[in-house]
Amino acid sequence: MEFYLSLLTLFGFRILLGLSAYVVILTGQISLAQAGFYALGAYTAGAASSMWGWPIFPAILLGGLVGGLFGLLVGFPALRVRGLFLVIATLAFTEIVRMVFLNLKYTIRVGDRTIGPAAAEGFRGITYYFQNGWSSLQIVAFTWFFVLVVLLAFWLMDRSRAGAVLRAVGEDELAASSVGINLTAAKVAAMTAGGFVAGLAGALYAHYATYVSQEDFGVLLATFAIAYALIGGTGSVLGPIAGVLFFSLLIDGLRFLGDWRNLLFGVLIVAMMNLRPHGIIDVGLVRRVASLLRPGGRKAYAGD
Amino acid sequence: MVDFLQALVDGVMLGATYSLLGLGFTLIFGVLRRLNLAFGPTILVGIYAGSHVGLAWPGALWAVVAATVVAAILCGIYVERCSFRALARQAPVVSMISTFAVWMQLQELVSLFEASRTMPYPSPAWLPALTVGPILLRSDALLMWSGATAIMLALFVLLYRTRFGTAVRAVADSSEAAALMGVNVSIIGAAAFLLASTVGGLAGVLIAQSQQQVTPYFGLWATVKGLTAMLLGGAGSLPGAVAGGVILGVVETQTLWHFGGQWRDLASFALLFLVIALSPRARSEPTL
Numbered sequence: 025m026e027f028y029l030s031l032l033t034l035f036g037f038r039i040l041l042g043l044s045a046y047v048v049i050l051t052g053q054i055s056l057a058q059a060g061f062y063a064l065g066a067y068t069a070g071a072a073s074s075m076w077g078w079p080i081f082p083a084i085l086l087g088g089l090v091g092g093l094f095g096l097l098v099g100f101p102a103l104r105v106r107g108l109f110l111v112i113a114t115l116a117f118t119e120i121v122r123m124v125f126l127n128l129k130y131t132i133r134v135g136d137r138t139i140g141p142a143a144a145e146g147f148r149g150i151t152y153y154f155q156n157g158w159s160s161l162q163i164v165a166f167t168w169f170f171v172l173v174v175l176l177a178f179w180l181m182d183r184s185r186a187g188a189v190l191r192a193v194g195e196d197e198l199a200a201s202s203v204g205i206n207l208t209a210a211k212v213a214a215m216t217a218g219g220f221v222a223g224l225a226g227a228l229y230a231h232y233a234t235y236v237s238q239e240d241f242g243v244l245l246a247t248f249a250i251a252y253a254l255i256g257g258t259g260s261v262l263g264p265i266a267g268v269l270f271f272s273l274l275i276d277g278l279r280f281l282g283d284w285r286n287l288l289f290g291v292l293i294v295a296m297m298n299l300r301p302h303g304i305i306d307v308g309l310v311r312r313v314a315s316l317l318r319p320g321g322r323k324a325y326a327g328d
Numbered sequence: 329m330v331d332f333l334q335a336l337v338d339g340v341m342l343g344a345t346y347s348l349l350g351l352g353f354t355l356i357f358g359v360l361r362r363l364n365l366a367f368g369p370t371i372l373v374g375i376y377a378g379s380h381v382g383l384a385w386p387g388a389l390w391a392v393v394a395a396t397v398v399a400a401i402l403c404g405i406y407v408e409r410c411s412f413r414a415l416a417r418q419a420p421v422v423s424m425i426s427t428f429a430v431w432m433q434l435q436e437l438v439s440l441f442e443a444s445r446t447m448p449y450p451s452p453a454w455l456p457a458l459t460v461g462p463i464l465l466r467s468d469a470l471l472m473w474s475g476a477t478a479i480m481l482a483l484f485v486l487l488y489r490t491r492f493g494t495a496v497r498a499v500a501d502s503s504e505a506a507a508l509m510g511v512n513v514s515i516i517g518a519a520a521f522l523l524a525s526t527v528g529g530l531a532g533v534l535i536a537q538s539q540q541q542v543t544p545y546f547g548l549w550a551t552v553k554g555l556t557a558m559l560l561g562g563a564g565s566l567p568g569a570v571a572g573g574v575i576l577g578v579v580e581t582q583t584l585w586h587f588g589g590q591w592r593d594l595a596s597f598a599l600l601f602l603v604i605a606l607s608p609r610a611r612s613e614p615t616l
Contacts, residue, residue, distance in 0.1 A: 101601075101604065101605035104605065105604055105605070108362075108363050108424055109559075109563075109604050110604075111424065112363070112555060112559075112600070112604060113600075113601055113604040113605060116552075116597045116598075116600040116601040116604070117601055119552075119593075119597045120594060120597045120598055120601060123590075123591075123593055123594040123597065124594070126590065127590050127591070127594070243548070247425075247428060250425075
C-alpha cells in the first residue's frame with residue numbers, strides 16, 4: 025500500500041510537470057526551462073517552510089509564484105526567438121539556475137542540525153511533513169489537491185476563449201495576429217502559467233523528498249517534461265496524464281534491461297514521434313471521442 | 329595587468345578549440361538548417377576510443393589521433409542516419425529532439441563500457457613551455473592554438489578555394505537555387521556532416537591532450553561550447569564562429585581569474601542565453 029501511495033505521489037509531480045510543458049507547447053513553443061522553474065520552486069518553498077517557519081500552504085504557493093515570476097522573465101526573450109533557438113535559450117536558463125544553486129550557500133542551524141542550501145551538498149532538512157506527523161495518505165491527498173486544481177483550471181481554460189487563443193497562436197502565428205490576437209501576451213502568459221505550475225510541482229517534490237540537490241534538475245528532467253506533453257498529446261488536458269502513464273510504465277517495464285534501458289529509451293521516443301507525431305491524445309482523437317459521447321454521435325462524426 | 333594579459337592569452341589559446349567546435353556546428357547548421365546536439369557526444373566517443381588506443385600502445389600518438397578521428401566520424405555517420413536522413417527536412421525540432429535521444433545513447437554507451445568514468449588521454453609531454461616577457465605559454469595550450477589555427481586555415485582553403493567548398497556554401501545560401509544549378513544537395517549535406525565530424529574529432533584530440541583526461545560529461549560541455557561559439561558569431565557565419573570561439577574563451581578565462589572556477593560554466597551559459605535573447609540573427613534565416 026505504502027508503495028502505491030508513493031507511486032501516486034510521484035505521478036502527481038510528473039503530471040504537474042507535464043502540464044507545465046503542455047500549456048507552453050499549446051502556443052507552439054518548446055521550452056526546456058521547466059526544470060529551472062521546478063528547481064526554483066523546490067528551493068524557495070523548502071526555504072520558506074523549513075528555514076522561515078512558514079505554514080505549508082503559503083510555502084507551496086510561494087514556490088509556484090517564484091516559478092511563475094521567472095516564467096514571466098524568461099517569456100520575454102521567447103518573443104524574439106522561436107523553434108530551435110528558444111529550445112537552446114531555455115536550456116541555458118535551466119543550466120544557469122542549476123549553476124547558481126551549485127554555488128548558493130545559505131544555511132541556518134536549528135538545534136544540532138544545519139538546514140538550507142549548502143552549495144554542492146544540496147538542500148537538506150525540508151521536513152515539514154515529517155515534523156507534523158503526516159501519513160502517506162495525507163501527502164498523496166495534499167499533492168493531488170494541487171494536481172486536480174491545475175487540471176480543472178486548464179480544462180476550463182481550454183473550453184474558454186483563452187484556450188482558443190493559445191491554440192490559435194500555436195497553429196499559425198501569422199493567422200492569429202491577423203485576427204487581432206496579441207502574440208506577445210499569449211506567449212508570455214503561457215510561459216508564466218507554465219512557470220507557476222512547474223514551481224508548484226518542484227515545491228511539492230521538495231517536501232516529499234526532504235532533500236533536493238541541483239543534480240536533480242538537469243536537462244533530463246526538462247526533456248521528460250516535454251516528452252510527457254508531446255508523447256501524451258496536446259489535444260486535451262488529459263494528454264500529459266497519458267504521457268506520464270506511458271513513460272512510467274515504460275521505465276518500470278524496461279527495468280529488466282538494466283543499464284541498457286536508457287539506450288532503448290531514446291529509440292522508443294524517436295519511434296513514438298514517428299508513429300503518432302501529435303501524441304497519444306491528439307486533437308483528432310478528442311473530437312472523435314466527443315462526437316461519440318454526444319447523442320447520435322457516430323453520425324455527427326461521419327458528417328464532419 | 330600582467331594577470332589580465334595572461335588570462336587574455338590563455339583565453340585566446342583555449343578559444344581556438346571552441347572556434348573549431350563552433351565551425352563544426354556551423355557547417356551542419358548552415359547546410360542542413362538543423363542543430364545537431366549529439367555533436368559533443370560524437371567527439372566524446374572519439375576521445376574514449378583514442379584513450380583506449382593510448383593505453384594499449386603507449387607512445388603511439390598518431391594511432392591515438394587516428395582512432396579519435398575515425399571513431400568520431402563513425403559516430404557522426406550514425407547520427408546522420410538516425411536523426412537527419414530519416415526525418416523530414418520540414419521538422420527541425422523533431423530532428424533536434426532525435427539528436428538529443430542519440431546523445432543519451434552515446435553517453436550511456438560510454439558510461440556502460442567505462443567503470444572508472446575518468447579516462448587518461450596521452451599528451452606530447454616533450455614539448456617545452458615558452459615564456460614571452462612575464463607571460464607563460466603552456467606547451468599544451470600552444471599546441472591547442474597552433475593545431476586549431478592550422479585546421480581552420482585548411483578548412484577555409486577547402487571552403488573558399490575549391491569547387492566543393494563553393495558547392496557547400498551555395499547549398500547553405502539556398503538549397504533550391506543550388507539544386508537548380510546542378511549541385512547534388514543530399515550528397516553535399518552528407519559531406520558537410522562528415523567534414524564537421526572530422527573537424528570535431530580533431531578538436532577533440534587538441535582539447536583532450538590539454539586536459540589529459542576525459543569524463544562522460546565532456547559531451548554536454550562540447551555541445552554547449554560549440555553552440556555558444558556559433559551563436560556568438562551570428563549563427564551561420566564561418567568567420568563569425570571563429571571569432572565567437574575566441575570571445576567565449578577569453579570571457580571564460582577572465583571569469584576564472586577574477587571570480588573563481590565555479591563561475592566559469594555559469595558565465596558561458598549566461599553568455600549563451602544573452603546572445604540568443606539579444607541577437608537579431610537568431611530570428612532570421614542564416615547564411616554561410
